[in-house]
Amino acid sequence: MERLFDDLRKVFKGGILTHRQDRLEHSHDASIYEIIPDAVLEPKDSEDIRQLVACVTAHKKDYPSLSITTRSAGTDMSGAAIGNSLILNMTTYFTHIEGVNGNILHTQPGVLLRDIDPLLAQHHLMLGSAPASRAISTIGGMVGNNAGGEQSLRYGNTERAVRELKVVFADGNEYVVAPLTKRQLDTKMKQKDFEGQLYRQVYNLIETNYDHIHNARPKVNKNSMGYNLWSVWDRETGIFDMTRLMTGSQGTLGIITDITIETVPKAPHSGLLLVYLTSFKELGEIIPIVMKYKPATFEGFDDITFKLGIQYFGSFAKQLGLKHMLTQQAWLLGSVARFKGHLPNILLMIEFEGETKTEVYDKIARLHAALKKFHVRMDIEGDESASAPFWQIRRASLWLLRTRIHNKYAAPFIDDVTVQPKYVPEFLPKLRKIIRAYKLPATISGHFGDGNFHIVPLLDIKSHADQVKLEPVMREVIALVLQYKGTLAGEHNDGMVRGPWLPAVFGEDMFALFKHTKEIFDPHYIFNPHKKTDASWEYSMDHIRTTNSNELIH
Structure with missing residues (x-):
């Protein structure tokens, strides 16, 4: 590789980092995988990237594994931001x-x-x-x-x-x-x-x-x-x-x-209706009623996530620069924590927006009245300040799992399944049944209005017994998702974790069109190999993380 780096240094103005520590810091993203790259590059401008692509193309014949994996914050959950060759870090100079x-x-x-x-x-x-x-x-x-x-x-x-x-x-x-x-x-x-x-x-x-x-x-x-x-x-x-x-x-x-x-x-005002459910049984009737009232957002998370959020609210608020919320919102979370002596199994967050606080409150009140027949606890948080702690727990759910669950790794490999909302009451219990059958403790959060769920199992990632569960779980989940005409990824994409399953989800003919698309743009496979259409289950499994460390590297 020295000839490559010698040629690259002549035309590349940015940083070329080959020290082992730099490479290790870029060997993980937020996925279940790890790959140590040959080098980390920090391009200063588009000309640097142009020169890099030209240089890689020129040396590809001599170094067949040579490739470029573009990376920003390293928060990708599918393994798309790591690679075994050159990592292109865009967060040093491409920040204007x-x-x-x-x-x-x-x-x-x-x-x-x-x-x-x-x-x-x-x-x-x-x-x-x-x-x-x-x-x-x-x-x-x-x-x-x-x-x-x-x-x-x-x-x-x-x-x-x-x-x-x-x-x-x-x-x-x-x-x-x-x-x-x-x-x-x-x-x-x-x-x-x-x-x-x-x-x-x-x-x-x-x-x-x-x-x-x-x-x-x-x-x-x-x-x-x-x-x-x-x-x-x-x-x-x-x-x-x-x-x-x-x-x-x-x-x-x-x-x-x-x-x-x-x-x-962005609407001037927003507020939440919080709905606390003790089981998933009510979802079948509640979801279509909520959707009739056209909320701006319709989110939720489970009791494990909520407990972590309450317990560690101070630490993650500081981590995310939210110190002003620490005392202001503590009583809200404590009130919910005392709900019937235990946390609700699931908390629904239904947000409405409007030009005035009164407009927001009226929208929330109408839905509140429509849901009274279910005899569930509901709270109205009529402004942004009161809503903020619940949003921060929802947004920080994976961060909480990664930093506060010890000896287990929050493993996002079936984390992004999506079906039409009308199927959620049937689909979600069946999905949970699969997870439980393989004895994988898991948390649930997601976008209930979109039928998009982030189900994150907690694994001992070093354990062979846990690793061998991944493939059969994926096969059963795929069959269930296809039964309900859904997708394995609503937001988090394919990368290394779902790329190998594209033929199973879309069929061989459609996969061939995806593959052809890749080869039209990248005939020499220099861009981010082993992801999407170039992924294989064997390669992905060979690069499973070797540690349960939950630290996110940015």
């Missing part, structure tokens, strides 16, 4: 926010969402698909994963919001990717260069298999599995939008260097 024009945000991919939120708030705007991990994740990761979040009930996943991207493709050049009319597409396809070839091949692949591709799209509100081929070409509108394909590609098709994304209005 260009600005906000109207409702359009222009930014570099390494910017943390927590740094974007205050800027947007000044304009009464927000990102409609920001994930729950917004305090520690970046916008590049959000686009790369086609992330969703609390507001996806209204706004869907990130692919709907992206308006323009700059991407370095396999030829080593940076291109602007944006929606095209059919006339613009025809012009693009006439180009005698790599870009023209990409557009011709992608258009022909989708047009030839148009019905099959559209029929393969999971019938759910949010999906981040596969490549978004069904969203690229619309015959009715005549719009060809390659940003839809790049969004959710996890760095396997090219390297995103610049993001232009649409934001949405």
Whole structure:
């Protein structure tokens, strides 16, 4: 590899880190996997990335395993932010926010969402698909994963919001990717260069298999599995939008260097109706009633998560920069903790928004009245201050598991299943039955309005007995998800954990189209190997973490 690094140092202005400690710090993300890279690179600008791609392509023949894995905050839960070759860390220099024009945000991919939120708030705007991990994740990761979040009930996943991207493709050049009319597409396809070839091949692949591709799209509100081929070409509108394909590609098709994304209005006021359930039996009737009242968000989490949130509220509030909430909200959590002498089995958080506090309260009160017949405890938290601690527990649920459960690892391998909300009352108990059959203690949180659940088993990741449970559990979960026409990933994408199961979920024919897509963009497999269509269960299992340490490395 020394010849590669010698050549790279001549053209690469950023950092080239080969010290073992730097490599170890980038060997984990938030998944169940670990891979130590050969080096960590910190590009200063797009020219650095262009030179890197060109250099890797030139040396690929001599070093067949040579590749580039793009990484931002390292919070990916599918194993997509780790690799055995070159890690491209975007959080050192790609951290500039260009600005906000109207409702359009222009930014570099390494910017943390927590740094974007205050800027947007000044304009009464927000990102409609920001994930729950917004305090520690970046916008590049959000686009790369086609992330969703609390507001996806209204706004869907990130692919709907992206308006323009700059991407370095396999030829080593940076291109602007944006929606095209059919006339613009025809012009693009006439180009005698790599870009023209990409557009011709992608258009022909989708047009030839148009019905099959559209029929393969999971019938759910949010999906981040596969490549978004069904969203690229619309015959009715005549719009060809390659940003839809790049969004959710996890760095396997090219390297995103610049993001232009649409934001949405942020309501001046919001409040919560909290519903405490002692069992899952009431969900069947409660969910459709809640949806009739069109809440802004509809979230929830279980008693394990809630107990951790109450017990360690002070420590995670400090960790996330929320010191002002420590005494202000303690009594709220304590009140809930004393509910009938124990915590509720599940807490539903139903949020409404409005232009005034009165409008918010009236919306909550109407739903409150409709749910009285279930004789469940309900509380109204009519403003943002009262709602804040519950949101922070929900958003920090994985962080709490990772840092406060000892001798077990919070293992997100079936964590993102999604079905239509109408199936939740049947689906969720069956899913829990599978988990219990394999004696895997697990927590539940998620987006009840979207039918999207984060079920995180607690494993002794070093134990062979626990490791051998992963494959049979996945097979049973896949069968159940397909029975209810859902998806294994609503927000967290494929990576190493779900990539091997793409043929089982979509069928061999559709998987072949995904595979062809990868090879159109990346014929030499230099971008993020062993993820999505290039993943294999054997490779993934060979790189299971060797420690139960729950520390997240950023």
